[in-house]
Amino acid sequence: MKVRLNSAVKILGLAAAMAFAGAASAQSAGQWTVKFGVDKLTPKVESDNFSAPALPSSKADIGSNTQPVLIFDYGMTDNVSAELAVGTPYKHKIYGAGAIAGVGQLGSVKALPPTAFLQYRFFQPTAQVRPFVGLGATFAYFMKETGSGRLTTLTNPGGGSPTTFSLENKLAYSLQAGVAVNLNQRWLADVAFVKTKLSTTAHFSTGQFQHLKLDPEAIMVTVGYKF
Amino acid sequence: MRHTNFALALLTAAALTACGGSSPTGGDQTLKTKFSAQVSFGDSLSDIGTYAVGIVKASGGGQYNINGDNTAKNTVLTGKNWTELLAAQFGLPAPCPAQTGLEGDPSKGMSVPITNHPGCYNYAQGGSRVTNPIGPGNKATGSPLGQMTVPVVTQVASHLAVSGGKFKGDELVTVLAGGNDVLMQLGQLSAEATAAGKAEGDKVGAQTFAISLATQLAAGATNPMTAFQAITVAIATESARPGRTDQSVVQAAVTAAATQPGNMAVASPAVYGPMVVKAQADATAAGTAAGAKAGADYAAANGPKLVAALGTAGAELAALVKTQIVGKGANFVVVNNVPDVANTPSGKAQSAAAQELIKAMVNAFNTQLKNGLGDDPRILYVDLFSVSHDQAINPAPYGLTNVTTPACGPNVLGTSSLVCNASNVIAGDVSHYMFADDVHPTPFEYSLVARYVATQMMIKGWL
Numbered sequence: 001m002k003v004r005l006n007s008a009v010k011i012l013g014l015a016a017a018m019a020f021a022g023a024a025s026a027q028s029a030g031q032w033t034v035k036f037g038v039d040k041l042t043p044k045v046e047s048d049n050f051s052a053p054a055l056p057s058s059k060a061d062i063g064s065n066t067q068p069v070l071i072f073d074y075g076m077t078d079n080v081s082a083e084l085a086v087g088t089p090y091k092h093k094i095y096g097a098g099a100i101a102g103v104g105q106l107g108s109v110k111a112l113p114p115t116a117f118l119q120y121r122f123f124q125p126t127a128q129v130r131p132f133v134g135l136g137a138t139f140a141y142f143m144k145e146t147g148s149g150r151l152t153t154l155t156n157p158g159g160g161s162p163t164t165f166s167l168e169n170k171l172a173y174s175l176q177a178g179v180a181v182n183l184n185q186r187w188l189a190d191v192a193f194v195k196t197k198l199s200t201t202a203h204f205s206t207g208q209f210q211h212l213k214l215d216p217e218a219i220m221v222t223v224g225y226k227f
Numbered sequence: 228m229r230h231t232n233f234a235l236a237l238l239t240a241a242a243l244t245a246c247g248g249s250s251p252t253g254g255d256q257t258l259k260t261k262f263s264a265q266v267s268f269g270d271s272l273s274d275i276g277t278y279a280v281g282i283v284k285a286s287g288g289g290q291y292n293i294n295g296d297n298t299a300k301n302t303v304l305t306g307k308n309w310t311e312l313l314a315a316q317f318g319l320p321a322p323c324p325a326q327t328g329l330e331g332d333p334s335k336g337m338s339v340p341i342t343n344h345p346g347c348y349n350y351a352q353g354g355s356r357v358t359n360p361i362g363p364g365n366k367a368t369g370s371p372l373g374q375m376t377v378p379v380v381t382q383v384a385s386h387l388a389v390s391g392g393k394f395k396g397d398e399l400v401t402v403l404a405g406g407n408d409v410l411m412q413l414g415q416l417s418a419e420a421t422a423a424g425k426a427e428g429d430k431v432g433a434q435t436f437a438i439s440l441a442t443q444l445a446a447g448a449t450n451p452m453t454a455f456q457a458i459t460v461a462i463a464t465e466s467a468r469p470g471r472t473d474q475s476v477v478q479a480a481v482t483a484a485a486t487q488p489g490n491m492a493v494a495s496p497a498v499y500g501p502m503v504v505k506a507q508a509d510a511t512a513a514g515t516a517a518g519a520k521a522g523a524d525y526a527a528a529n530g531p532k533l534v535a536a537l538g539t540a541g542a543e544l545a546a547l548v549k550t551q552i553v554g555k556g557a558n559f560v561v562v563n564n565v566p567d568v569a570n571t572p573s574g575k576a577q578s579a580a581a582q583e584l585i586k587a588m589v590n591a592f593n594t595q596l597k598n599g600l601g602d603d604p605r606i607l608y609v610d611l612f613s614v615s616h617d618q619a620i621n622p623a624p625y626g627l628t629n630v631t632t633p634a635c636g637p638n639v640l641g642t643s644s645l646v647c648n649a650s651n652v653i654a655g656d657v658s659h660y661m662f663a664d665d666v667h668p669t670p671f672e673y674s675l676v677a678r679y680v681a682t683q684m685m686i687k688g689w690l
Contacts, residue, residue, distance in 0.1 A: 053626030053675060055682065056617070102686035107254060143249030149256040150685055157677045158312030162253025205251075 028125035031075040035190055037222025039069035041090050041113070047097060048211040054155075059098030060106070060202070060210060065090040069220055071190075078125050083117040083134065085220070089143065096154070106151040109167055110144040113196070113216075115174055127182070134176035138196050140214075142167035145202075155206045164205040167212075172198035178220075186226050194218040258317065258690045262399040262559065265314045265322055266348040268382045268552075269403040270362070271645075271667060272566075272676075273310050273351035276324045278374060278645060282336030283329070286639050288646030291353055291667040293634060293657070297649040301658035303671040304649065310349060310401055312677035317399065323347035325385065330366045331373025341375060345389065348398075350382035353645065354407055357540045357547070362407040363414070372640065379404045379544065383551045394557035401680075402548060403611075405565040405592045406666070408540045410573075412533045413585060416526060423525040428518025436510035437462045440480055443502040449489035458483045477503055523580060530584045534591045541592035545599020548606065558605045559689060561680055564593040566615035572633050573665035607687045614679050618661060618672075625675055628659040635664050 042064035050058040069087040076082055089110035096103035119134035145166050152163045178192030198214045267273045271291040279289025288294050290308055297304035305312075314322050325347045331337030354362035354376035361367045364374035377385075379402070387393065394400065441458040448454035461483035465476045477499075485494035493499050544562075552560050568574050569585040577585065593612055600606050622630045634657035635647035644663035663669045668676065684690050 049624065052624050053671075053678075054624060055614070055679065056621060056624040096685075100682055100686075103682060104685060110249075145251040146254040147252065148254045149258045150690060152253065152256060153258065153316050153681045153685065153690060154678065157674070157681050158307065158315035160315065162256050164251040164253050166251045 029075050029077050032227045033071075033073040033075070033188070033224045034227070035071040035073060035188075035222035035224035037069055037071075037190070037220060038066055039085075039087060039218050039220045040064060040066040041092075041111075041216050041218045043092065043214040043216045045097075046213040046215070049098070050155075050210050051208045054208065055099045057099040058096070059100070060212060061095045061097040062109075062212075062214065063093040063095065065092050069222065071220075071222060071224070073224070075125075079121050081119045081121060081132075083119060083136075085115045085117070087112075096150075100154065103154065104150060105148065106154065107145065107147045107165065109142055109146070112141040112143070113138050114141075115139075115194070115196075117174070117176055119176065121180070129179060129181055131179045132177070132192075134174075134178075134192075134194075136174035136176055136194070136196075138172045138174045138198065140170045140172055140196075140198055140200065142169055142200070155204060155208060159206075161205070165202050167202050168200045170198055170200050172196050180224075183223075188224045188226065190220070190222045190224055192218075192220045192222075194220065260559065260689050261397075262317050262319060263395060263397040264348055265310065265317070265319050265399045265401065266386060266394075266557075267310045267322065267351050267401045267403075268379050268386075269351035269401070270355040270379075270407050271351075271353035272406065272563075273308065273349065273401060273403050274324070274353045275308050275311060275322055275349050275351070277327055277352045278329055278372075279324070280327050280339040281329050282639060283646055285336065286646040287648040287650065288638075288640075288644075291644045291663065292647070292673065293644070293652060293663050293669050294646070294648040300649060301656070303658050303674065305670045305674070307670055307673065309673045309677040309680065310351075312674060313399070313401075313681060316677070316681065319399075322349040325350045325382075326352070326375065326377065328375060329373050330375060332371040335371055337372050343385075348386065350377070350386060351403070352377050352382075355379060355382070355404060356407045356411065357404050357544045359408070359411070361411075363410055372645075376407070380547055380551075383547060387551065387555060393555045394552065396556050396558045398557060398559065400552055400557045400560040401563070402544070402552070402560065403563040404544060405537070405540060405589075405596070406568060408537055408592065409565065409568050409585060409588050410666070412536055412588065413581070416529055416533055416584075417581070419529070420522040420526040424518040424520075424522025427521030428514040431517035432510040432514025433466070435513035436506050437466075437480075439509040440477070440502060440506035441484075443505065444480060444484035444493050444499065445487070445490070447490050447493060448484070448487040450487070454484060454487040454490060457487060526580065526584070530587070533584065534587045537588040538591035538595045541595030542599050544592075545596050548600060549603075553603065553605050559607075560605055561607045561609060561684065562596070562600060563609045563611040563676075563680065564596055565589050566611045567619060568666070570616060570619035570630075571666045572631060572662055575631065576665070607683055607689070609680050609683050611676065611679070614675075618675070622661070626659055627661050627672070627675075629657075630661040632660065633662050633664045634660040634669050 043062040045062050047059040067088045067090050071085045073083045089112045091110050093105050094107045115136045115138040117134035117136035119132045121130050121132040147163050155163045174194050174196040176194045180190045182188045196216050202210045276289040295306045326343050328341030329337045329339045354364040354374040356362045356378050358380045362376035364370045364372045365376040366373040445451045445454035461479045465479035481499045569582045618625050619630045634652050635644050636651050636653040638646045638651045640646050644667045660669050661672045
């Protein structure tokens with residue numbers, strides 16, 4: 001993980017150095033671009049209460065995570081492009097909140113949110129700076145939901161079986177705004193902000209459940225190569 | 228091209244990660260602190276079988292709970308107390324009572340020799356108070372059950388006596404007491420107030436009877452005033468005579484009345500009979516009212532003393548924890564305050580004034596306890612009062628279906644949960660009731676207590 005991030009930073013640095021080297025060029029109709037970078041995914045959690053039996057206002061919070069991201073981009077016209085963003089699974093830590101704030105980490109979950117965007121890019125393909133907006137469809141695939149001694153203590157103390165939970169996989173939509181900077185004819189740097197409207201439900205082995213509005217915000221910083 | 232290969236490799240890696248065992252797991256169940264043992268002091272709320280002997284054991288009881296493993300019937304009917312649940316969760320051996328026995332009526336199977344059990348560190352006993360050795364169910368109260376009710380101060384001393392005078396430091400120590408100080412003091416006040424009320428009621432009733440009867444009997448006389456005086460003197464004289472009866476008093480009054488000029492007719496039972504009935508009704512009404520007022524006045528006058536006594540008990544428990552538990556080396560001490568006794572079925576059966584008094588007593592105890600304990604990293608003060616109060620008024624989030632009706636039906640001890648089990652609970656699904664009897668929790672409520680205590684331990688940073 002650390003190694004990958006470092007290499008991503010190096011590529012970014014290299015790309016920045018190259019920015020002064022060549023003339024700005026296109027991302028135009030029929031052109032493929034592959035971008036690689038990092039994506040920091042921060043859920044903006046609004047959790048419902050743990051269902052009974054629980055201390056009233058027992059809520060959850062979920063931490064952010066940063067992972068490498070790989071984006072395939074195809075220019076359908078000079079201004080409309082389609083993107084597919086994929087990456088390694090995000091590992092999010094889950095904490096107690098509300099009435100149980102302070103109990104610490106209760107578990108973790110890995111999430112794979114592949115997202116397909118349809119984008120509109122402003123200005124001409126030759127412009128050095130091209131802002132863009134996008135509308136996307138995200139499939140949030142949750143896996144490796146992992147509990148803890150604390151989660152068991154909280155939900156089933158002395159019951160003899162560790163508490164497990166699973167999150168419902170969900171299809172959600174995403175809104176995107178970003179800016180691409182053409183560094184030279186082949187290389188570009190790209191920053192994008194993505195807001196995803198995502199709600200899911202956690203189901204616990206104790207029969208309890210909890211609705212979670214995750215609404216994650218993503219900041220993607222990538223460098224791309226146009227083919 | 229190299230970039231494309233790298234990208235594809237990354238994509239493949241992601242896909243592989245996704246496929247590599249994605250099902251939910253319980254994760255690492257290790258908790259932050261590995262306790263070496265659990266030591267519990269307190270009363271019936273922590274007692275796991277001090278009295279599970281004799282008739283109690285034979286009747287399928289032993290804990291103040293719905294006894295026995297009835298998880299086949301409903302998964303929450305574990306028969307377990309919160310101290311057992313916590314011990315299990317912390318990977319400790321099942322706790323066992325440090326002492327067993329009963330000192331009650333041998334003819335009822337309530338006399339069983341007291342036995343101490345080395346290696347068992349749950350000292351909590353049903354009926355125990357903070358420092359006073361006589362709690363509810365103790366033989367000194369006249370109870371045939373004969374609970375030992377060893378007070379917490381002695382429980383702690385007993386533990387220190389078998390552990391070299393100190394705690395090792397890595398034990399989990401739980402303390403929960405004070406409820407019996409409330410119940411016992413309240414019971415005494417109630418008895419005294421009733422006695423005071425009865426005395427005043429009897430006195431006022433007798434006076435009212437004499438005046439009512441004399442007034443009625445004198446009404447037909449030529450001179451009612453003279454007649455009234457003569458009759459009241461006769462009633463007073465006869466009432467003072469040893470061996471008098473209600474009938475003899477009435478007869479003396481009637482005789483005195485009939486000898487008054489113009490009043491012979493009252494000698495007939497048909498005439499004076501209804502007068503006696505009316506006089507009795509007047510006496511009952513006046514006596515009841517006066518008795519109730521006198522009882523209430525007595526309770527009101529003496530209530531503040533009880534509140535003060537509970538404050539003292541709370542301070543005593545705090546001092547005990549500080550000097551004899553933490554002061555002797557314990558580093559993980561959970562001290563629960565007294566739950567909301569006023570909102571138990573027992574409390575709710577009391578008058579509004581008594582409920583206010585209970586609230587004030589519990590509050591005095593808890594305030595002194597909290598203040599006495601202060602802020603100490605080795606002491607976790609758990610506000611069981613607030614959570615039990617919230618449960619009583621807001622049961623749904625806790626999963627409680629009934630917070631007013633005891634789950635236990637009649638049994639060999641009356642309705643005490645000490646011998647309550649699946650065979651003598653009331654009809655219907657009582658699994659998620661809050662109360663087993665008029666003050667004690669069901670296994671489900673005990674599990675909520677365990678969760679709450681454990682949650683506070685996590686927030687304290689112990690787990």
